[in-house]
Amino acid sequence: MVSIRAPHVAMAAAGLALIMASIAYVMRKEVAKDRSLPVKKSQENQCCNNGQCEKESKPVTVRILYGTHTGTARGFAETLQKKIFALNIAGYAFEPSVVDMKDYDQDNLEHEQVVISILSTWTNGVPPESAKVFCNWLQDMELDFRVSKTWLKHLAVATYGLGNAEYDEHYCTAAKQLSKNFNTLGASRICKRGDGDDNQDQSKHFEQWSDQLIAALCEQYGGLAQPKNNKEWVSQKEFRRQKRKEKAIAAGTDNEQVMITDEDRMNEIVLEDEDADEPVNKGDGVVDVEDLGVVMKESEAAALSREMVTPLQRKALTKEGYKIIGTHSAVKLCRWTKHQLRGRGGCYKHTFYGITSYQCMETTPSLACANKCVFCWRHHKNPVGREWRWKTDDPVELVEGAISRHQTMIKEVKGLPGLIQSRWEEAFTVKHCALSLVGEPIMYPHINEFCRELHARNISSFLVTNAQFPDKIAELEPITQLYVSVDAATKDSLKAIDRPLFKDFWERFLSCLRQLKEKGQRTVYRMTLVKEHNMKEIDNYVELIQIGQPDLIEVKAVTYCGKSDASDLTIKHVPYHEEVRSFCELLCSKLDGEYGLATEHAHSNCVLIAKTQFKIEGQWHTWIDYDKFHQLVQQYYKDGTTFTTMDYIARTPHWAVYDAPEHGFDPVETRFRRTKEGKVVEIEYTATDSGCG
Incomplete structure (x- = not known):
């Protein structure tokens, strides 16, 4: 009696269905006729001396190598290993194993039978750090004139690349190069290379590719009763x-x-x-001029009917607390909302601009972004893109959906310890909207209509853009406050920190700053300081400030969100609050008195620099008169009457100004801390040097 180990029962059951489907696929598609399959010198089974077919055969070794930065390639490799292992239930003989490229002994390559490589592409089209040694070594072998071009003729290979098609020439280049190296050295491809686009359903695409790979392996190594002998490849x-x-x-x-x-x-x-x-078109590939317009429209229509967020991205964002709205938007409850609901202090926008944190809604009409910043606190679980090419939801429905989901989350926090009932009741009335969250809100084609809908409900608008869409800034109607992220002051450092998709990212960035100068309402540079990355470029920052001449400059230490495979940042990259203050003091000294140190929020490691025009009769006026703003913006919608930043300013309270003893903590609130025993106790407020915002 044949027994199956308990841990393998589930794998075997799932695998049997897969095998039968794979065999049907082979029979239907005649994979052996595919020109990409390797060919053997002889397809006949070896026989023993007595004329009987050889019953015993060594299993075919299948080495699955992966190179990863975020862990996706590793997950795919382990999934493929289970699929191949399941083939043994149906009578095949495969011995799959998964190895990280950084741990693989390169000397073993010439002794392998089948090697499957799953490899991501990182910044500038290079392999991830864990795969660099192996990839560079194989490329050296290809270029070495002493190495025969048939060195790996015995080897069967398959390659799958992970990347993002928005990066054009860098899309899956690491996998493409690796596949080319194998081919030049004589290895034969089992099936065509797969390229998984991060903006598509990558898991589904890999599943389809791996099914083709499984079918090809089955065909090459024999029928159900017995695998074919692994004869020499040609x-x-x-x-x-x-x-x-x-x-x-x-x-x-x-x-x-x-x-x-x-x-x-x-x-x-x-x-x-x-x-x-890719498969070659058997036709002549020529499109008549008369048909060209039709073809383009059909292509555009197909693209615009696709949803922005893939199932995998939706799952990851939902797990982090995002409430997805429609096909491309989301809302999330800010931790400062919960803090102020319990009387434990508001966010830095409360200190700088007088918003009520527990009445602020954090949302975005576009989860897609044109950058993949190293300090992104969402760890790149959202899609990216350089233009809008997805299905577009109605702006009114998005605003209504955002408010509805925000109110649902407010309901869910009713049981928080220390909740102030009156604030909780007021929190259902949204008064402010932070259009930052994740993604690039200004990409949304109906961003003006979206903001109009907010203003119609007397909700202020704080919109953050990553400075890659100057035309969108130019077209933007008046909002309460417009931010531009200034993450670095030189082209090289901006490329390293923001990892932009656009090739002309620097030109776009500068153009956005110039457009900011033309806006009549409040404008802000948002500068994120990252130690060892962008804090030594202070003279370059001065030049950028002169270009855009923002009303305000927020200088904030990068927020450390824990270890992430998508980022190399650690707590050592987070400057202390005193370091942020020193940076801002030096910056102001170089701006020839045009700007001054206005306010600070020590808990968020943040300082606000403002134009000296905001200091009236010795008092800073960085706060906003929200009622006045709504009057002005509605008049603008009615007859086009313009207004300026100074038309809706309000006085900054004493506790919020720079160098005040409260360091930006509202004295009507109560600060708490957690003891080593885990108890929460009330303490008298003192500024923190913590690097976490």
């Missing part, structure tokens, strides 16, 4: 050369070139150019 190029020679001899000529067909030529192109892995 490269595709050599196989086709032999076939052309046979054709030439049959035609009575020894000139092989005469017999090269269009199909042969096409196959040679695919072989030599690894990037040409």
Whole structure:
């Protein structure tokens, strides 16, 4: 009686269905005829001396190598290992194993039978750190004239790349290069390379690719009863050369070139150019001019009907507390909302601008962004893009959905210890909207209509843009306060920190700053300080401030959100509050008296620098008269009457100004701390040097 170990029961059950589907796929698609499959010198089973087919055969070793930065490639590799292992239930003999490329002994490569590589691409098209040594070594082997171009002719390989198509020439380049290196060194491809786009359903695409890979493995290594013996591989190029020679001899000529067909030529192109892995159109590929417009419209329509957030991204964002609205928007309850509901202090916007934190809604009409910043506190679980190419939801429905979900989250916090009942009741009336959250809100095609809907409900608008869409800034109607993120002061450091998708990111960035100068309402530079990255470029920051001449400059220490595979930042990169203050004092000294140190919020490690025009008769006026703003903006909508920053200013209270003993903590609130025993106790407020905002 054959027994199956308990841990493998579930795997076997799931695997059996997969195997039967794979066999059906092989029979239906005749995978063996695919030109990308490796070819064996002989397809006959070896027989023993007594004429019986060999019953015992060593299992085929399948090495699954992965190179990862965020862990996705590792997860895919482990999933594939389970799939291949399940083939043994159906009578195959495979021995799959998963190895991190950084742990793989390169000397073993020439002794392998099957190698499957799953590799992501990181900044500037390079492999992730864990895969650099292996990838560079294989490339050296390819370039080394002493290494034979048939060195890996015995090896069957398959490669799957992870990347983002928005990065154009850097899309999956690490996997493409690796596949090319294998091919040049004589290895034969089991199936065509797969490229998984992070903006698509990557898991589904990998599943489809791995099913094709499984089918190809089944076909190459025999039927259900017994795997075929692993005989010596013949490269595709050599196989086709032999076939052309046979054709030439049959035609009575020894000139092989005469017999090269269009199909042969096409196959040679695919072989030599690894990037040409996609199926080739059998037609002439020509589109009539008359049909060109129709084709383009059909293509655009198909793109605009696609939802922005993939199922995997939706799952990741929902897990982090996001409430998804429609197909491309979200709302999330800010921790400062919960803090002030319990009387434990408001956020820095309360200190700087007088918002009521427990009546502020944090949302975004676009979860997509044009950057993948290293300090992104959402760890890049959202989509990216350079233009709007998704299904578009109605702005009124988005605002209503955001408020509804925000109010639902307010209901859910009723049981918080220390909740102030009157504040909780007031929190259902949203008065402020922070359009920052995650993504790039200004990408949303109806951002003006969205803000109009907020203002119609007497909700102020604080919009943050990553400074990559100057045209959108130019088209933006008046809002309460417009932010531009200034994450670095030089082209190289901005590229390193923001990791932008646009090639002309620096030109776009500068253009956004110039557009900011033309806006009539409150404008802000949001500067995030990251130690060892952007704190030594103070003279360059001065130049950028002169370009955009913002009303206000928020200088904040980067918020450390814990270890993430998507970022190399650690707590050591977070400057202390005193370091932020010193930076701001030096910056103001270089701005020739045009700006001054207005307020600070020590708990958030943040300082507000303001134009000296906000200091009237010795008193700072950085707060906002929200009722006045709504009157002005409604008049603008009615007859186009313009207004300026100074038309809706309000006096900053004494406790909020720079160097006040409260350091930005509202004295009507009560500060608490947690003891080593885990108890929460009330304490007299003192400024913190914590690097966490």
